[in-house]
Amino acid sequence: MHTKHGIAVSPGVAIGPAFVLGVEDFRIPHRSVSVDAVDAEVVRFRCALEKACEEIGDNEKLASEQLGKQYGAIFGAHLQMARDPKLQSEVEALIREKHFSPEFALSRVLGQYAKVLLNLGDMYKADRAIDLYDLEKRLLRHLLGERREELANLTAPVIVLARDLTPSETASLPKQFVLGFATEVGGYTSHTAILAGALEIPAVVAVGDIVTDVSGGDTVILDGVNGRIIIDPDEETIQEYRDSEKRARSVAKRLVSQRSLTSETIDQERVWLMANIEFPEEAEHCNELGADGIGLYRTEFLYLESSREQSEEEHYEAYRQVVNAFPEQPVVIRTLDLGADKVPSQMPQLYPVGANPELGLRSIRLSLNDLERFKTQLRAILRAALLGDVRIMFPLISSVIELRQAKSTLNDVMEDLAEQGVPFNSEVQVGMMVEVPSVPLLAEDFAREVDFFSIGTNDLIQYTLAVDRSNPAVAKYYNSADPAILKMIRMVVEAGEKHSVPVTVCGQMSSDPKYIPLLVGLGIRHLSATPHVIPQLKEVVRHLTIPQAESIAAYARKLELARDIDTYLRGELNKLCPDLAK
Amino acid sequence: MKSSNPSKQPTHEPMSVGSSAEMTSEMTSQREVIVNLESGLHMVPCSRIAEHVRDFEGSVCIMVEDRTVDAKSIFDLLTLRAPMGTVLTIEANGPNSADLVNGLVILFERNFETE
Numbered sequence: 261m262h263t264k265h266g267i268a269v270s271p272g273v274a275i276g277p278a279f280v281l282g283v284e285d286f287r288i289p290h291r292s293v294s295v296d297a298v299d300a301e302v303v304r305f306r307c308a309l310e311k312a313c314e315e316i317g318d319n320e321k322l323a324s325e326q327l328g329k330q331y332g333a334i335f336g337a338h339l340q341m342a343r344d345p346k347l348q349s350e351v352e353a354l355i356r357e358k359h360f361s362p363e364f365a366l367s368r369v370l371g372q373y374a375k376v377l378l379n380l381g382d383m384y385k386a387d388r389a390i391d392l393y394d395l396e397k398r399l400l401r402h403l404l405g406e407r408r409e410e411l412a413n414l415t416a417p418v419i420v421l422a423r424d425l426t427p428s429e430t431a432s433l434p435k436q437f438v439l440g441f442a443t444e445v446g447g448y449t450s451h452t453a454i455l456a457g458a459l460e461i462p463a464v465v466a467v468g469d470i471v472t473d474v475s476g477g478d479t480v481i482l483d484g485v486n487g488r489i490i491i492d493p494d495e496e497t498i499q500e501y502r503d504s505e506k507r508a509r510s511v512a513k514r515l516v517s518q519r520s521l522t523s524e525t526i527d528q529e530r531v532w533l534m535a536n537i538e539f540p541e542e543a544e545h546c547n548e549l550g551a552d553g554i555g556l557y558r559t560e561f562l563y564l565e566s567s568r569e570q571s572e573e574e575h576y577e578a579y580r581q582v583v584n585a586f587p588e589q590p591v592v593i594r595t596l597d598l599g600a601d602k603v604p605s606q607m608p609q610l611y612p613v614g615a616n617p618e619l620g621l622r623s624i625r626l627s628l629n630d631l632e633r634f635k636t637q638l639r640a641i642l643r644a645a646l647l648g649d650v651r652i653m654f655p656l657i658s659s660v661i662e663l664r665q666a667k668s669t670l671n672d673v674m675e676d677l678a679e680q681g682v683p684f685n686s687e688v689q690v691g692m693m694v695e696v697p698s699v700p701l702l703a704e705d706f707a708r709e710v711d712f713f714s715i716g717t718n719d720l721i722q723y724t725l726a727v728d729r730s731n732p733a734v735a736k737y738y739n740s741a742d743p744a745i746l747k748m749i750r751m752v753v754e755a756g757e758k759h760s761v762p763v764t765v766c767g768q769m770s771s772d773p774k775y776i777p778l779l780v781g782l783g784i785r786h787l788s789a790t791p792h793v794i795p796q797l798k799e800v801v802r803h804l805t806i807p808q809a810e811s812i813a814a815y816a817r818k819l820e821l822a823r824d825i826d827t828y829l830r831g832e833l834n835k836l837c838p839d840l841a842k
Numbered sequence: 843m844k845s846s847n848p849s850k851q852p853t854h855e856p857m858s859v860g861s862s863a864e865m866t867s868e869m870t871s872q873r874e875v876i877v878n879l880e881s882g883l884h885m886v887p888c889s890r891i892a893e894h895v896r897d898f899e900g901s902v903c904i905m906v907e908d909r910t911v912d913a914k915s916i917f918d919l920l921t922l923r924a925p926m927g928t929v930l931t932i933e934a935n936g937p938n939s940a941d942l943v944n945g946l947v948i949l950f951e952r953n954f955e956t957e
Contacts, residue, residue: 330886337889340916344892347917373917380923391885 261493264467266442267735268487269453271793272462273505274439275498278478278491279418280471281425291364293355301355305362306348308402313342315398322569334391341395347373363403370396414438419482421470430455440482442467442489454558457771457790458542464489466735511839515795519550523798525809531780531801534590534788536766540578543585546791550798553589553649555788556714556766557582559637560598569633575640583648590649592714592764592788593641594693595634595666597623597655618722623656628665638673645685652688653714658696660705667709695719700748703755710761713752714788717767721745739822740769741829746782746817753783764788773840774826774833776800781813796840803836871939875930875950883924885916887954892916894945900936902946913946 293301316339324332341347347369354365374392414437423444425433430452433441438461446452446465456463462484474480474491481490481501490497523533534555535546543554562570562578583591599622627634641652654666667690677684691712692699697720699706707713721738722728724745729738739745749765756763764786769775771789773796779787780801789797812832819825833840877883895902895913902913906928911918913932924930934942 333886333889336893337885337916340889340892340896343896344915344917346912346915373920376921380921 261497262491264470264473264489264491266464266467266487266489267446267453267729268463268484269446269465270440270456270459270461270463270484272440272460272484273501273508274419274462274482274484275493275501275505276417276419276439276480278474278476278480279414279420280474280476281420281422291361292359293361295359298356298359301362302352304403305351305355305366308362308399309342309348311402312395312399313339315402316342318568338391338395338398341392342399363400366399366403367396419480421474421480423471425452430459433459433461435459435461440464440484442470442480442482444468444470454536454790455538457792458538460792512795515799516549518795518798519548521550521798521802523550523552523801525780525801525804525806527805527807529806530785532764532786533794533797533801534592534764534786535791535794536771536788537582537791540581542791543582546794547585549791549794551586551589551791551794553586554582554591555764555786556653557591557593558597559593560596563596563598570636572636572640575637576643579640579644579650580647583644583650587648590651592651592653592691593644594653594655595624595637595641596627599623599626618728624654624662624666625656628662628669631669634669635673635676638670639677639682639684642670642673642677642684642686642688643682645688646683650685650688651691651712653691653693653712655693655716656695656719657692657706658698660702660709663692663706663709693719694748694752695723697724697748700751703752704758707755707759707761712762712764713756714764714766715749715752717745717765717769720748720767721769724748739826740772740775741778741816741825742822743817743820743825745769746778746813746825749779749782749784750817757783762786770797773797773800773837774829777804777809777812777832777836778816778829780804780806781809781811781816799837799840800833869939870933870935871943872931872933873943873947875932875947877924877926877928877930878950878953880926882926883919883922883928883930885920887949888916888919888922890949890954891919891946894949895934895942898934898936898942900934900939900942902932902934902939902942905931905933 316335320332320335320339323335350369351362351365354360354368355362358365360368370392377392414434417437417439419439420433420441421443422441424446425441425443430441440462441456442464443452444467453463453465462482464482464484464487467489470489470491478492479498481488481493481497483490483501493501522530524530532552533550534553535542535549535551536556536558537543537546537554538558538561546554557579559575559578562575579591579593582593599617599620621629627637638652641650644650652670654663657663657666670690674684674686678686689711691710691714692706693716694700694703694713695716695718703713717740721740721742725737725739725742727734727737729735753763755761763784765779765784766788768790770779770787771793773793776787776797777800787797812829816825816828819828879887891904891913892915898914903910904913904919904922905911906922906924909922911922913919922930932943932946936942
């Protein structure tokens with residue numbers, strides 16, 4: 261029995277056999293294939309080649325249109341490489357004659373080519389080797405991607421272990437057979453982690469080497485509460501986990517049965533509990549969980565799922581589906597928050613990241629840089645706003661001028677729609693995310709120009725404490741309960757109260773039950789959280805009085821260390837709702 | 843990086859199909875070009891060459907000094923050591939080889955429209 265520690269990104273405990281997923285990138289799962297399988301493997305290689313060519317062709321077109329011909333030409337060259345007759349014949353010869361797996365054969369052949377080019381010595385030829393590397397990665401992705409389809413053919417429950425999972429792989433995990441998953445890389449706020457929460461599958465990320473350490477079929481315990489994976493556990497440990505699993509399940513059942521109860525404190529103060537979603541399909545489930553609306557719809561997942569530009573109709577259709585699930589309640593649509601860690605995997609070239617992507621061209625800056633795409637999205641939102649209480653939210657605003665630019669683009673779009681006689685809602689509420697420290701500092705200036713604020717704690721903490729939580733070396737410096745964060749939240753609430761601007765807290769902080777008394781005590785009345793925790797959050801709210809919450813917040817604000825605040829809040833939650841304390 | 847070419851091998855004999863008029867174009871065509879690209883014959887021009895000759899039924903090679911590469915393979919082309927000013931010899935064998943070679947010469951003359 262041995263234990264690996266990672267970052268808990270989606271709660272719950274799962275016990276079951278490990279399913280080790282075909283490894284990505286340059287680690288090849290199998291070097292050889294059986295003689296009988298040779299023909300099938302050649303076909304598999306050709307299919308992967310064909311798919312890669314199609315994909316490169318699409319990229320070529322897109323890059324030429326959006327970036328210019330010289331960028332398209334790079335893909336044109338990749339296409340010629342993928343179609344190179346020598347490449348195909350040499351790989352197939354290795355499969356047929358040496359019974360190499362297509363992955364291994366491909367890697368060998370391209371490796372040899374790269375070596376030849378590097379040995380030519382000239383600078384510009386070394387660059388060509390990098391292009392080969394890129395091509396190899398793409399082809400391997402297609403080859404291994406097919407292997408990954410095994411996931412869809414599961415017939416028994418397993419715990420999936422992988423180097424990494426893409427958002428679309430995570431989204432398409434067959435829930436009935438996947439008890440949970442663990443990945444070697446990733447962070448708490450990575451989009452895969454966010455999706456795991458949405459799917460209600462326990463998950464742990466950033467656990468380090470597991471794919472090579474664990475064999476398929478080994479029993480593992482995935483502890484999504486404490487961020488642990490226990491490989492080959494003893495009987496006693498399994499029993500302990502089974503018992504706690506049973507308790508957790510009965511609590512969850514009781515909480516979901518309270519969905520029709522209003523989220524209000526004992527002294528009848530309403531606390532709105534809304535849901536964060538990534539996909540329109542989730543909206544209906546949020547309704548079943550008793551959410552008071554959608555507080556954050558992360559629309560960039562429309563792009564992370566697809567290699568194409570999205571049309572106005574595609575945007576509209578997605579928004580319509582969400583509004584249909586909540587026709588009477590608020591649906592806050594956040595405009596595209598692409599860039600940094602959210603780059604569509606098919607088109608990295610369109611999102612030049614620079615040396616420091618978190619501080620680079622991302623989020624609202626990317627939208628303001630590409631007005632066509634931004635306007636397409638705004639048109640769709642304004643049209644969908646006729647169907648319900650739709651609100652527009654701009655992400656990552658850092659200065660008043662940026663906010664004004666975004667709003668002026670929105671006005672332009674309204675004028676266009678009016679001119680074209682397209683029906684839309686001109687009364688839509690417009691708000692902004694509070695994610696950059698400049699905003700709390702100047703909260704009053706911003707409050708005069710928006711209808712609502714929403715504090716995105718993930719980025720606010722990252723930028724305030726200068727820490728990337730997905731980097732295990734510094735993850736310990738990331739703490740939601742840091743006194744600086746509490747002060748910032750309070751600054752925003754005060755500015756909001758003065759200008760009658762409601763403040764929501766979204767982000768991971770509001771999804772953790774122990775922070776609820778604190779946030780309510782700081783004056784927050786709107787929370788937007790991962791859907792599956794909403795029943796738990798409601799339980800906390802219903803056990804709380806406002807004076808009690810305020811005294812908890814006041815006490816927490818007197819503490820100087822994040823660690824002490826955290827311990828204190830955990831203790832308070834344990835007193836309020838012992839069932840929910842971890 | 844050497845191996846047999848899986849695509850059709852060069853055909854030096856007249857094709858059995860086609861009119862007799864085409865037979866005159868069955869011969870080998872050869873022309874010289876000068877690389878006039880600042881960064882030499884890099885990846886993008888190589889891909890243009892491979893693209894241009896891809897569907898040609900015969901064989902095409904490019905020679906520089908003592909080396910010969912298959913123009914249908916971008917990987918082969920990439921191994922040409924051809925900086926600015928290099929003189930290359932293009933040779934094609936097969937139906938309408940002269941047209942093909944002329945097309946390639948035009949690509950070189952127009953600098954592949956990349957620079």
